[in-house]
Amino acid sequence: MPSLAPLLLAFLASRVYADGTEQSEAALGPTQACAPYSYAPVTAAMTASKFPPIWQPVAGILSGDTAATSLFSSFSSSIPNIAPKGTLGVPDPNAQSKYPATDPDCWWTASTCTTPKASGVNPDVAAVPEPQTLGYGFDDGPNCSHNAFYDYLTQKNQKATLFYIGSNVMDWPLQAQRAVADNHEICVHSWSHRSMTAFTNEQAFAELYYTLQAIKLVTGYTPTCWRPPLGDVDDRIRFIAQKIGLYNVLWKYNSNDWEVSSGAATPAQVQANYDTLMNDAKSGKFSTSGAIILTHELNNYTMQTAIDNYPNLAAAFKYIVPVGVALNKTQPYVESNYTQKSFAQYTGTQPPTGGSSGSNSPGGSSGAAHPSSSGGPSSNSSSKTNTGQAAGSSVAVSVSPHFAALMSALFGLAGVLTSIL
Template sequence: MFSTLLFIFGALITFVISQECVPYSSPYDFSSGYPTIWETPTSDDFNTDEFQQVYNSIDWSQVPDIEPHQVVNGGLDRSNYPDSDPDCWWTYEQCSAPKAPGLQPDITICPEPETWGLTYDDGPNCTHNAFYDFLSENNQKATMFFIGSNVADWPNEAQRALTDGHQICVHTWSHPYMTSLSNEGVLAELYYARKAIKYVCGVTPLCWRPPYGDVDDRVRAIAQQLNLATIIWNLDTNDWDMEPVGSETPDQIDANFQSFVNMGQNGTFANSGCIVLEHEINNGTMSKAIEWYPKIKSAYQYVVPIATCMNITQPYAETNYTYPSFSEYTGTD
């Protein structure tokens, strides 16, 4: 048995979970037809007949000729990039309105006023049962950005998200800086993550979020030809950087949440809503999500997944999955 201890408003709550994070056998075989789990796809993955068919389906004349960026000391090198930001590189100055023709703008806000767009990156997490129980008990749906390698490692946990009614989107196969990859690398990260979700959950997502927000017009163009809308955020809790994994204290993360709650109370989002970056990356981030949820619900009129706030009722390529519109979800018909 595995127990998760959470302090919520001074009360100790114990969630007892069976066999969490213990590898298990499943009918899903990722030993062939996929890159190595948690490794960036390589030329071996590019040279298969399957991938070549996908590669040849892309109209590469519609993909801007942009050189990949270099990763230096764990981050992207911006030193020689033009101040004019010709490639709408989000990492440079958070550009979300593409400059290349024919590309759809990134989704960065919920158009509905006083609305918190609820999103969680980096799942499925093998310890998320208590967190998903909490969401279910509150009849709360969210948008989950799943890493393909996590889906391969934890297929039952991925399936629970769909069963519970959450929206599933792609968050790449191995969580790289996407603008640092070749065209083949970008395509493989998106394609194999989407394929893993389809294999395990039976749905083909129509949305994705770039790790670290790292996207430019070249990457957007490839994603768009895979029918993947790019979703970013306009508020970042920075929960991923919380101690002991990261460098920020829990108090600093609390201050971020509190400032966003204040925005919900002071009219900042009176005309349109926000999309907030949170993570199910570990028990610390999920505990913070649970702790702050009541205050978020109190400060914002609506807390909804991104499909709902964008009035997307069919968030997958498969038409047998229909989600409620904003008015249906919120009861504002």
């Protein structure tokens, strides 16, 4: 009965997620990876109302959440007296025109201020201190179809800082787990990706707090870093984030890759932004300290553009490392059982001294200072609004190597069963 083989193959492929593991997710192509699935810990937590509705701006601390209430109450009276610049994450369109030119709040959106005016508030990280170094990272993950992109980073032995949205983590928990398995560094990027200065104190706290809890639930680790959506932060929001253990990562270079999908930017403009960064690196501008550029794990275009530009970035910079590595933050999470390499260890200028990168994952290798420049795999599109995959005009392979290996095995099994049947 040879005709059964295609049906059997389709059935087996549809069951790849049956074991519900990160390893099974990493083997999938984009169509399968972006099919909705359930993950028991997330389902149980959402059923028990331990998290806000996904993709909705958080209206406040959830009823009955005594831990969140206690934490917020411990510092709420000390929050800088700065009024919200909008309502429930939606900016007031007149806020900037009414805002004083003296920039009393160190409001980044109005002034790109990164040195707080309020007492006791830590400055932002907008560049890395290591010379000739790029602090490498991507916003808006985890993207359901990111396997080809993450496979490419793995091929290059390259780690990155990943700014994850809480709602995405709850939507795609296995994809979030891959970041830990691959020894990337995870940071917070809010729950609903709204303008943080347009929330009340409690709402802003909840946007960050429940994202921390989501990442902890799914990965087992609690981040210590965050990035505000659109860079929208002032001293009030900085203080709230600082009080729950988060330091703020911004940037001085912006690819504007996220604006292509809306038509607000063109691919040529995005490439020009990448080129500006690389030309500055080649000119010696980063001879005493490095840079951070804003890029995204948002969709096919942004991930493929990152792949296309990686070889030239590697040629322009001496080192490309996660932001935390450039800051020598060897403990990126609250939990002490996970460490990442120092800058010297990561770049090979100092041998490892026994610290492990990710004690629950396979070792964690250091990134190469000058990776090779070959292209990486690509894949197809997803239906999620904030998703997409690296498919790529300049990349010939159409699926991830994990997926190709899995399909090869399934074809082999189908062939054996066909011969029996």
